[in-house]
Amino acid sequence: MNTDVEDFVRFADKFPQAMLLVSTQGIILASNQQSSRLLNLSKHELIGYPLSHFSELSDLAIIERLEEITRTSDVVPLRLGLYNRSQGISTSIQTQGFLYQPASAECGAQILLYLNTQSHESVLNPEEEPSLSENKDSRLEQLQETLAQKASQLNAILANSSAIIYIKDVSGRYLEASAHYGKVLDKSVNDIIGKTDFELFPKEIADPFVKNDKMVIQTGRNLKVEEIGPGPDGIHHYISVKFPIYNTHDDIIGIGGISTDITPYVELQKKLEIQQDQLLAAQRIGHMGHWELDPVTQRAKWSDEIFKIMGLPKSEYVGPGFLNQHVHEQDRERVLASLQCGTQTGQKHNEEYRIIRPDGEIRWVRCEAENIKEPESQLYRLKGIFQDITEQKVIQIALQASKEQYQRILDTAAASIVIVDKDGAITDINAYHLAQIGKGKNQKSDYLGKNILKHPSIVDANLVAWCLQVLEGACSEMKGVYFPITT
Numbered sequence: 240m241n242t243d244v245e246d247f248v249r250f251a252d253k254f255p256q257a258m259l260l261v262s263t264q265g266i267i268l269a270s271n272q273q274s275s276r277l278l279n280l281s282k283h284e285l286i287g288y289p290l291s292h293f294s295e296l297s298d299l300a301i302i303e304r305l306e307e308i309t310r311t312s313d314v315v316p317l318r319l320g321l322y323n324r325s326q327g328i329s330t331s332i333q334t335q336g337f338l339y340q341p342a343s344a345e346c347g348a349q350i351l352l353y354l355n356t357q358s359h360e361s362v363l364n365p366e367e368e369p370s371l372s373e374n375k376d377s378r379l380e381q382l383q384e385t386l387a388q389k390a391s392q393l394n395a396i397l398a399n400s401s402a403i404i405y406i407k408d409v410s411g412r413y414l415e416a417s418a419h420y421g422k423v424l425d426k427s428v429n430d431i432i433g434k435t436d437f438e439l440f441p442k443e444i445a446d447p448f449v450k451n452d453k454m455v456i457q458t459g460r461n462l463k464v465e466e467i468g469p470g471p472d473g474i475h476h477y478i479s480v481k482f483p484i485y486n487t488h489d490d491i492i493g494i495g496g497i498s499t500d501i502t503p504y505v506e507l508q509k510k511l512e513i514q515q516d517q518l519l520a521a522q523r524i525g526h527m528g529h530w531e532l533d534p535v536t537q538r539a540k541w542s543d544e545i546f547k548i549m550g551l552p553k554s555e556y557v558g559p560g561f562l563n564q565h566v567h568e569q570d571r572e573r574v575l576a577s578l579q580c581g582t583q584t585g586q587k588h589n590e591e592y593r594i595i596r597p598d599g600e601i602r603w604v605r606c607e608a609e610n611i612k613e614p615e616s617q618l619y620r621l622k623g624i625f626q627d628i629t630e631q632k633v634i635q636i637a638l639q640a641s642k643e644q645y646q647r648i649l650d651t652a653a654a655s656i657v658i659v660d661k662d663g664a665i666t667d668i669n670a671y672h673l674a675q676i677g678k679g680k681n682q683k684s685d686y687l688g689k690n691i692l693k694h695p696s697i698v699d700a701n702l703v704a705w706c707l708q709v710l711e712g713a714c715s716e717m718k719g720v721y722f723p724i725t726t
Contacts, residue, residue: 247351249432252414253393253406255487257354263309265290265301268349272408272492277332277354278321294321308336308350321354397428403477403498406484409456411435411449414493423470444468455481455494466498475502526627532558532608534582534618541625548604548627550596567593567601574606578621585610585619591628603632663692 251258251271257278260269270285278285278293291298296319304317321332333355338348397404397417404417416431424431424439436445447466455462461482468477477498484493528545532538539558546553549565559578563571570592581588588608593601608623649656655672659665665686673683 249415252408259285259290259352259354261290261305261350261352263302263305263348263350265298265305273486274354276490290319290321294319305336305350308338309348317352319352403500404496405431405498406493406495407452408493409491411452440469451479451481452494452496455483456491459483459491465501468498470500470502475500476505477501528625530608530621530623530625532578532582532621534613534620535616545625548602548625549594550598550600565594565596567595569593581608581610581621582619585612588621588623591632602627602629604628657686657691659691663690665689665691 247260248269248271251260251269254271255273257273257276258271259267259274261267266289267285267287270282272282275282275285280293285293289298290296290301294301296304301319304319308317317334317336319332319334321334335353335355336350338350393415397415400417401419402417403420403423404415405413405420406415407413412433412435413431416428418428421428421431426439431439436448439445440448444467448468451462451464451466461480463478463480466477466479467474469475478501479496479498481494481496483491484495486492526544526548528542528548530542530545531540537558537560538556539562541557543553551565554561559575563575566574574590574592577586577588577590580586587610588606590607591603591605593603595601605626605628606623608621610619610621612619649667649669652669652671655675656667656669657665657672658667665688668683668686
């Protein structure tokens with residue numbers, strides 16, 4: 240098949256009218272899908288055969304009628320005696336022809352025939368000649384001009400689009416492909432045309448393509464789907480929009496597709512998912528969640544970990560009011576006031592408070608946020624963390640209770656108690672010592688921090704020697720007991 244005939248086929252298959260390209264001797268050079276359907280014959284059963292093979296006229300009669308076109312270079316209605324003999328019914332076919340000048344002069348003159356079935360099924364008299372309608376020429380010129388414009392627009396899109404664009408027939412063979420498609424496959428467009436996906440790709444890639452194409456043909460609906468295919472540097476991800484192509488009789492004659500490479504977005508999404516997983520893992524380990532509060536709507540977004548800490552099911556409807564329902568009543572006013580100040584004035588929100596879980600358990604949390612000023616509302620959006628600090632808080636409370644208990648014992652003891660560090664500095668002293676042996680000094684501040692080794696006068700004279708023995712690990716007893724405190 241020469242280049243001119245290939246160009247005709249590529250053009251004619253997109254045109255809804257049944258067409259045949261014939262030589263001046265009546266030999267069929269090319270046909271489109273619509274003519275195959277109209278004559279109930281495949282392209283292989285048409286191309287290369289004389290028109291007389293499908294007509295009641297002889298070769299000579301057909302050639303004479305075709306010569307009228309070459310003489311006038313005009314659009315001529317013809318009675319060529321063509322029939323569709325499908326299912327035993329002979330349906331006559333009207334024909335119009337005009338001279339088709341190929342780009343290559345050596346190909347010689349060719350004739351383009353438009354085919355139409357008659358409105359009734361009958362055998363025509365080949366000698367009858369139809370009358371020309373007054374506006375037939377102008378309509379055909381308009382049609383040719385419209386087709387040329389649309390073909391030019393389609394070719395421009397196929398040549399310049401950065402997306403993969405293609406048209407296939409119902410059997411899955413490519414009829415058109417964009418230049419970018421050829422670039423992606425490292426093939427010329429001509430190497431793609433006429434092939435199926437199984438001839439271009441490995442089976443594991445072709446199978447989903449064909450499955451999606453069949454879905455479009457079976458349902459007659461557009462399909463938007465993510466597909467995986469080859470790219471310049473390996474496997475790429477594409478968003479494909481596939482749609483059915485109809486003829487004038489509303490029959491699906493093929494599908495079109497536009498595939499956009501989304502590989503960079505898929506890779507970015509994977510990285511974000513990994514980072515999100517790492518963040519969630521860190522939050523689970525640290526019993527910490529993150530949150531965000533819209534200052535205008537007072538709607539918040541909580542991460543999953545916050546709901547786990549609160550012991551609540553996930554919900555979209557959360558905010559200060561929802562939170563306060565689960566805050567300990569002694570902390571509610573303080574927490575709500577801090578959130579309001581944070582959104583209205585930008586004051587830092589950093590609070591520790593108690594929450595009550597649905598099962599009645601009380602837990603301690605630390606809630607801290609940064610303030611981001613909203614240009615439109617002049618309010619502050621809060622983004623922060625929400626951490627379960629119950630274990631730390633329990634330890635802190637226990638330490639405080641132990642310290643208070645120690646201080647009570649120290650202050651109520653009926654004996655003089657002086658505690659020094661390893662360097663001899665006084666770290667604590669009880670009330671009894673101040674009252675009984677204080678040497679006129681009855682305030683703790685008079686003693687704390689003073690070094691008995693450097694200032695022996697502030698305590699009993701013998702205490703220095705005893706302290707040295709105690710600091711060396713020995714225990715001494717003289718008017719009392721002195722012993723080391725180890726950590």
